[in-house]
Amino acid sequence: MPLARLLRSSALRPRLVGTGRSPRHLGGDRPAPEDAAALRAIVSGLYGGRSLRIRAVDAGSTNAEELELTALGNAYYDIERLGLSFVASPRHADVLMVTGPVVRNLAGALRATYDAAPSPCIVVAVGDGACTGSIWKGSYAVVGAVDEVIPVHIRIPGDPPSPDDIIRGLAAGLRGAR
Amino acid sequence: MTAGQAVAAGLPGAALLWVFAAIAGLAARGPRVRQLAHALLAAGSASGLLASLAHQLAALPPLKLAAPPILFGAPFVVDRLSAFFLMLLHGVSLMAAWFGWRYGEDEAAKYPPRLVVPLTAVFCLGMHGVLLSSGAASFLLFWEAMSVSSFFLVMADGTADSRKAALLYLAVAQAGALALLVGIGVLGGGSARVTLAALGTGLPALPPASRTLALGLVAFAFTSKAGLAPFHAWLPEAHPRAPSQVSALMSGVMLKIAVYGLLRFTSICWPALPDGWSLALAALGLGGAVVAVISANIARDIKRILAWSSVENLGLVFAMFGFSALAGAHGHPRLASAILGAMFLHVFAHALFKAGLFLGAGAVLHGAHTAKIEDLGGLANRMPRLSAAMLALALAAAPLPPFGAFAAEWLLVESLLASFGTGELLLVAVGAVLLTGVAFLAGMAVFAMVRLFAFTFLAEPRSAGARLAAEPPAPLRSPVAVLALAGLALGVLAPWASPLLPIPLTRAAWTVSAPPAPAAARAATAAAPVSALPLALAAALAGALVCAWLAGRLLAPGRRVRRVRTWDCGQPIDATMEYTATGFSAPLRFFLRDIVTAEKHLVFSRVHPANPWITRGSMEFRKAAGAVERIYLPIAGFIEGVGARLKLLQNGVIQFYVALMLVTLMLTLWVAL
Structure with a gap:
């Protein structure tokens, strides 16, 4: 039925608009398809094809890293397609992404979160504060870098690191993992 | 020493030791003498336990023990049935005495030991006597000793709730004892100085209505004591009130004494x-x-x-x-x-x-x-x-x-x-x-x-x-x-x-009285x-x-258990979350x-009459009417009503009393002549 086909094609199909070029070329921030593909391959090889769950832990950051971590989940970066997702409890997590220099008031909470996560647990220090303590190093209010409280496996520097940096850092850090 | 001698010495010995325990408990002013009383209680229990075990394991026939026949008209007898219940009584009372040795001293402020120790001894003695009695009079006497001493033990802590519970218990226990007395009277032809065995022999001569009445009375007496519904309402009130070792005796043994009574009476009479x-x-x-x-x-x-x-x-x-x-x-x-x-x-x-x-x-x-x-x-x-x-x-x-x-x-x-x-x-x-x-x-x-x-x-x-x-x-x-x-x-x-x-x-x-023929005994034993x-x-x-544990070990070797604090999402876990x-x-x-x-x-x-939105709420949650409200209180109300009517006779006018006496005299003469 030509009429039905016409109706379906005009009303029900998603219509393409614009130039027909891929939307990733719209932004100035260059995405990294090769890093994403590498990370996807690593994650799918890591636990027999199962996905990797991330728990974000704020140990006293300026919220800059949190914004970037949030951006990882949006439609542009969409880390769920790589087999990574954020979860609401350390009980469900394989990866802890810790942000910020560890302030004294949150050191206990960080320790408790690490204890609550099932082992083996990959700890990623995200941002300069988490990696080294950054400009807060030596302050009476902070303990310092994350590795002074719990063991750290991957460090992703940057103030803040962009989502691409985080994807690239994860891919680099997990390359040797089994 | 043969088993028979052990039984003949052990059971009266237990009673004697318990009498001494009661005296020591009554006379005690300090913890030393009270501990002596508890030791005597325990010694009596141990003696009775050994004697009843000897009777059971040696499969002895019914044994007559030393008895004061003048007082009760029937000897004390132990047979297999009473030996079984004696074993329970002495076993539990031994543990209760052991427990009370320390508990009685530590809780002396709550349960006055001068009350509890002698009454416990009398309570045990009452149960012991019920189990050994072969005569109706001694059965009733010890039954009452058991009921009354446990009544005082229930209210030992002296609080208003305990008194209320104890009075409910006393009312049911006395109604049961009265029913037992009347039942024995009907069965024994008006006398309580008969042996229990004789109650059965007189039964066929009775008219059917009396037989049913007697069975009903006896059944009420024992089932109310044992807490059979609907006569159970006193039990959950009274048992928790007593000191714990007495609660153990009441729940563990006293209820079984009622079962014993029912078994004994129905076996003899029906x-x-x-x-x-x-x-x-x-x-x-x-x-x-x-x-x-x-x-x-x-x-x-x-x-x-x-x-x-x-x-x-x-x-x-x-x-x-x-x-x-x-x-x-x-x-x-x-x-x-x-x-x-x-x-x-x-x-x-x-x-x-x-x-x-x-x-x-x-x-x-x-x-x-x-x-x-x-x-x-x-x-x-x-x-x-x-x-x-x-x-x-x-x-x-x-x-x-x-x-x-x-x-x-x-x-x-x-x-x-x-x-x-x-x-x-x-x-x-x-x-x-x-x-x-x-x-x-x-x-x-x-x-x-x-x-x-x-x-x-x-x-x-x-x-x-x-x-x-x-x-x-x-x-x-x-x-x-x-x-x-x-x-x-x-x-x-x-x-x-x-x-x-x-x-x-x-x-x-x-x-x-009548041990069964050996052949029947063997057949029943074989069936048991x-x-x-x-x-x-x-x-x-x-x-x-064991298999599950082994499988866990074998299938997951080298799995370590990591003990860390429970994950609490940052909110400390406390008892209010339970x-x-x-x-x-x-x-x-x-x-x-x-x-x-x-x-x-x-x-x-x-809170404010003009404001319908802010209110103060209260909730009351209570169990709806149970056996007490539906059965006990109407009966009590009826008895109280009858009592109030009868009180009209007692109006304090002496002329009325004289007239009553005259009427009574005339009626008596009229009936007599």
């Missing part, structure tokens, strides 16, 4: 119990047990839960007795004796675990200063040894293998299934109802015991008392452990326990008890656990809301 009575006993027993086990799941005081559980277990015992009498009357002696075997095993197991649980509840009360289950919790960390013993006892009460009560219920279920093979409609129908009832009771008892143990011993403490509790001293926890081990031993050795039961398991054997299947089940269960005992039983209350009717009253009042 070798074939009329079907209607058997059915009524079975129905009341089962119905009462169902209501009691639901109440046990709702009660919020440990000792009250245990008391309700006693009502349940005794209801089951009466149901077994009724069914056994029914099977016996319909010509199935093997079935009847198998069910009697289950009944005795259950009585035995119940005495052990209930006494243990009450003593354990006393130790909890001693350590945590509260028996409210909502205020306890976390005691497993604080009292590990007591908790282990209480766990075993709770499993025994559940009842689960390998404990004694499970063996008894298993035997009952086997017998009930066997009753389907008789092909008699009545037996099959009653057996099917009982089977369903037993299944329901077993499931609900598990629920009640899980609730009791979990909310007392697990999780975090819910009050300062429970938080600061420590392991009770050895004299308080050792008797609990001994009773738990005894319950375990009874369950494991159940297939070989028949020498401890009053074999032969026929009611004809319990008439005191317990297969080894419960034991096999327990072994299978243990085997399954599941409560009331919440635990909420689904049950919901599903059984037709049985457990509760009244909830919500009242909202405006």
Whole structure:
């Protein structure tokens, strides 16, 4: 039925608009398809094809890293397609992404979160504060870098690191993992 | 020394030691003499325990003990039936004396020891005397000693609630004793100075109405004492009030004395119990047990839960007795004796675990200063040894293998299934109802015991008392452990326990005077008890656990257990987050809301009359009218009404009194002439 086909094609199909070029070329921030593909391959090889769950832990950051971590989940970066997702409890997590220099008031909470996560647990220090303590190093209010409280496996520097940096850092850090 | 001599010396010796214990307790002014009194209590119990065990294991015929015939007109006699109950009495009283040795001193401020120690001795002496009496007069006398001394023990702490409970108990106990007195009077031709055996010989001469009346009175006397529904309302009020070692004696033994009385009297007077009575006993027993086990799941005081559980277990015992009498009357002696075997095993197991649980509840009360289950919790960390013993006892009460009560219920279920093979409609129908009832009771008892143990011993403490509790001293926890081990031993050795039961398991054997023919005895013994299947089940269960553990080890080698703090999402975990005992039983209350009717009253009042939005609310939640409101209070109201009418005679006018005397004189003369 030509009429039905016409109706379906005009009303029900998603219509393409614009130039027909891929939307990733719209932004100035260059995405990294090769890093994403590498990370996807690593994650799918890591636990027999199962996905990797991330728990974000704020140990006293300026919220800059949190914004970037949030951006990882949006439609542009969409880390769920790589087999990574954020979860609401350390009980469900394989990866802890810790942000910020560890302030004294949150050191206990960080320790408790690490204890609550099932082992083996990959700890990623995200941002300069988490990696080294950054400009807060030596302050009476902070303990310092994350590795002074719990063991750290991957460090992703940057103030803040962009989502691409985080994807690239994860891919680099997990390359040797089994 | 032969077994006979041991019995002849041990049982009067026990009574004598208990008399001395009462005197020492009465005279005691300091802890030294009180401890002597407890030692005498324990010594008497040990002597009686050894004597009754000797009587049982040597399978002795009925033995006459030294007796003062002038006072009672009948000697004291011990036979297999009384030896069985004597074994329970002395075993439990031994543990109670051991427990009371320390508990009585520590709780001296709450329960005055000068009251408790002598009354406990008199209480034990009363039960001892009831079991040994072969004459109606001494039976009644000791029965009263038992009732009255336990009445005073219930109100030992002197609070208003205890007095109220004790008076309710006294009213029911005295009504029962009065019924027993009248019943004996009807059976014995107006005299109480007869032997129990003689009560049966005079029975055929009585008119049928008197016979029914006597049976009704006797049945009321014993079932009200044993807490059969609907005469059970006093039991969950009175038993928790007494000091714990006395609660153990009351629940563990005194209820069994009533069962003993019923067995003895019905064996003597009604070798074939009329079907209607058997059915009524079975129905009341089962119905009462169902209501009691639901109440046990709702009660919020440990000792009250245990008391309700006693009502349940005794209801089951009466149901077994009724069914056994029914099977016996319909010509199935093997079935009847198998069910009697289950009944005795259950009585035995119940005495052990209930006494243990009450003593354990006393130790909890001693350590945590509260028996409210909502205020306890976390005691497993604080009292590990007591908790282990209480766990075993709770499993025994559940009842689960390998404990004694499970063996008894298993035997009952086997017998009930066997009753389907008789092909008699009545037996099959009653057996099917009982089977369903037993299944329901077993499931609900598990629920009640899980609730009791979990909310007392697990999780975090819910009050300062429970938080600061420590392991009770050895004299308080050792008797609990001994009773738990005894319950375990009874369950494991159940297939070989028949020498401890009053074999032969026929009611004809319990008439005191006439021992049955040896052939009949052998046949009944051969028919008696317990297969080894419960034991096999327990072994299978243990085997399954071991296999699961081994499989875990083999399939996941090298898996380490990491112990860290519970994940709390940053909110410290405390006792207010815990599941409560009331919440635990909420689904049950919901599903059984037709049985457990509760009244909830919500009242909202405006804080300001013009503002309809801000209100102050209050909720009142109470159990709807139970047996007390529906049965006891109307009877009490009726008696009070009659009393008020009779009071019109006592108007204080002397002329009226003189006129009454004149009328009485004239009437007497008119009748006499």
